[in-house]
Every structure is written in structure tokens, then in C-alpha cells.
Amino acid sequence: QRLKQLRIMVGMRAQRVVGKTILGLWMMAAASSVVAAWVPLHRRTTSSPVVSTAPWKRLVSNALVSTTGSSQSMSTLFSSAAAATDEGTVVTVGLTREEGKNEKIRQLLAEHPMVTMMNVKLKFEEIPCVEHAVGPDADRLMELLSSGNKLSTEYQHVVITSPEAAKVFGQALRQSADGGDVMNILDGVQIAGVGKATKMALENQGIPVHFIPSQANGETLAAEFPHMGNGVEQVLYPASAKAADTIPNGLEARGAPENNNDDDEGTQKGNLFKVTRLNTYDTVPTVFTPEQISTMDRIDVACFGSPSAVHAWLQNVDVSMGIDDLPTDEKRMMGGNGGVLAACIGTTTAKACLESKRWANRNIYYSKEDPGMPSWADFTLQACGDVMEREFFGGGW
Numbered sequence: 001q002r003l004k005q006l007r008i009m010v011g012m013r014a015q016r017v018v019g020k021t022i023l024g025l026w027m028m029a030a031a032s033s034v035v036a037a038w039v040p041l042h043r044r045t046t047s048s049p050v051v052s053t054a055p056w057k058r059l060v061s062n063a064l065v066s067t068t069g070s071s072q073s074m075s076t077l078f079s080s081a082a083a084a085t086d087e088g089t090v091v092t093v094g095l096t097r098e099e100g101k102n103e104k105i106r107q108l109l110a111e112h113p114m115v116t117m118m119n120v121k122l123k124f125e126e127i128p129c130v131e132h133a134v135g136p137d138a139d140r141l142m143e144l145l146s147s148g149n150k151l152s153t154e155y156q157h158v159v160i161t162s163p164e165a166a167k168v169f170g171q172a173l174r175q176s177a178d179g180g181d182v183m184n185i186l187d188g189v190q191i192a193g194v195g196k197a198t199k200m201a202l203e204n205q206g207i208p209v210h211f212i213p214s215q216a217n218g219e220t221l222a223a224e225f226p227h228m229g230n231g232v233e234q235v236l237y238p239a240s241a242k243a244a245d246t247i248p249n250g251l252e253a254r255g256a257p258e259n260n261n262d263d264d265e266g267t268q269k270g271n272l273f274k275v276t277r278l279n280t281y282d283t284v285p286t287v288f289t290p291e292q293i294s295t296m297d298r299i300d301v302a303c304f305g306s307p308s309a310v311h312a313w314l315q316n317v318d319v320s321m322g323i324d325d326l327p328t329d330e331k332r333m334m335g336g337n338g339g340v341l342a343a344c345i346g347t348t349t350a351k352a353c354l355e356s357k358r359w360a361n362r363n364i365y366y367s368k369e370d371p372g373m374p375s376w377a378d379f380t381l382q383a384c385g386d387v388m389e390r391e392f393f394g395g396g397w
Helices: 002-038 055-066 074-082 103-110 113-118 138-146 150-154 163-177 196-203 218-224 246-253 290-296 307-321 328-334 347-356 373-393
Strands: 089-095 120-126 130-134 157-160 190-193 233-240 273-285 301-304 341-344
Touching: 089 103, 089 373, 103 120, 103 373, 113 120, 113 373, 120 373, 130 307, 138 150, 138 163, 138 273, 157 163, 163 196, 163 233, 163 273, 190 196, 218 246, 233 246, 246 273, 273 307, 290 307, 301 307, 301 347, 301 373, 307 347, 341 347, 341 373
Parallel strands: 089 120, 089 301, 157 190, 157 233, 233 273, 301 341
Antiparallel strands: 130 273
């Protein structure tokens, strides 16, 4: 599936470059005719060809060669368009995850085959937008896990929706087990993760995962979540205090008839699930230093791994512009987004960018069908390619 995405992305990029190349050739041919008419005859000679190192002339040369039967590949044509310098075009990518968690996406980008195809030099700037803090319900989670088999007697399911939530849950489990087997606490409980990254984060801590949805988002998890046939099943949802209510609302709506009354326990008759949410950790926006504010100005593409990172980035943009005290509507009118394209890990983060009204739709890059680290790298490189095209051809398209 990733190879298919890569082929599509490279094909789209090649089509756009070839189209602009043809248009550029036509315009330059017309301009050359006009100039030639005014050049004195004694200066027009074919005895000594002139070789120019101008980027657009190198592009034209390569385009002409490729259209006259040369074996030059389309990727070479594309890379020549980006070759504004002998070493390739430099694109600066901002890594905004909390400190120590950017290495995976950095490695995926640095080793991506499109880097070579596009002749791009990636420069990484680590500029963490959020940091984690203890949530208001952390003690409640510890109490639940430390009370013998209370978890397994009160809940049939636990839902984990991010690697950080997995980390917090795993730490609480180990502390509660006090050196014992955490599986004794989890006995009979079904663990669900929202996607592959969360599943890996749980399994790396020895926590088995029984279910992940076909797409890594809350809506799909709530729709596909398996019911074991035991009436109203209890679900524990330890999450970030900033997480939306998509999963609790979606699960509790499952099986609920449109018109009925609440029963004595506050659960609608016919419901399949009852969710208990615990805000076990929080994400706090970081305040950028003057050096980090200066770094923002150099970034072309910002990689956002959560809605919290998007919001924190925009808060710091507002501070740098001196408009942080204005109402939201006025900020949207006056403030931009720091002049960056947004490369998002998934649909929830992309939605945060869109709803902020600080980015045009075309400047938000994400995978709708296959969110996660690999596709995040794919779409970040697609954004980098658009940065190169805009720098070379000009304009804000």
C-alpha cells in the first residue's frame, strides 16, 4: 500500500513538473524571439556556444534531452527542477513532538527514497510544542489497578488511544504490580489500541492487544469495537485531558434506540457499552524562547503529531506577532501560521489545522486512509516537494 502511495505521489509530482516545464519552455521561447529581434547582428554568432549555469536553463536542457529519446528518467527531470544549488534545494522541517520523541519521524524522513528522487536536502529543527503533565485522574487509575482484581471485576475492556496513553497506563500497571506479574491485574480484560503505533507501545511493555480498528481514528474504533455479548459492557478509557469525547460518545451510542428512558443506573436500555473516562495525563503547551521564535521563521514544513501541538504552535505564532491577547476571530484575520505547510500524523490533527482557519486546505498534508508514522513521512515529503516547486516557479499555488 505504501509503494502504491509512493508511485501515485511521484507520478503526480512528475505530471505537475512536466506541465510547468512545457509552459515555461513556451514562455521562454516567446521571450527569446523578442530578445533576438533586438540583439545586434554582430553579437549573434554560433561559433562559440555559451554554457549557462542558471537553474532554469539547466531545467530546459534536461527537459529537451528527455523529450528527444534520451533514456533520462523522470526522477532525474524532477530533481533537476529542484537543483537551485549544486547540492540540491534545502527544505527545513520542524519536528514538534515533545523532547525525545522526534527521532522516529526524523529517521523515516532522512531515509525516505523520495529524498534522493527530489534532490532535496532536509534540515531538521526540533522545536517541541507540548510537554506532558500528570492528569487529574492519575490517582484514581492507580487506586483502581492496586485494588486486587478490581479492574477485571468492574471492566471488560480498556481502550488506549495514543502511545503516550499506553506509556502512562503501563507505568501505572507496573507500579501497581509492585514487581509481580501485570497479567494478574489484566486477567480477563480485553485491551484495544487505536492504531499500530499504540499497539506497539503497549506490546513493548508486555501488554497484549486484542483489537485495533481498520483505520487509526476514534470514529472507526467506536464503530468497529467488538461486543462480547455480555449485556452492557464496561469500558475503561484512560486518556489525555485534551482528548475529544469521540470514543466515549461513539461507544455509548452503539445499540441505543432513539426513543427510550434512562434506567436506574443512568444507562439507556439497549446500550452495548458504558464508558468510564479517566484523564490520566495532560498535554501542556510550551512557551517558545526567543531562539525558538527565530527558529520558527526558518521552518518550511511543520510536522504535527497531535492537535495539542497544532494549538501550541499557533499560540506561539500569536505571541511572536504580539496578537495573543486578541479575540480568536481577530487572530484568524490578522495572524497566519508562521508561514509553514502542515504535515499531520492523521485526520484528527489535520482537522485541528483546518478548524483553526490558519491554513488553506491545500496546505494541510495527511493520510486519510492509513494514518501513522510511515504515511506521515510520505506526506511530509510531499509537502517538501511543494515547497521546492513554489520556490522554483514562484507563486502561492
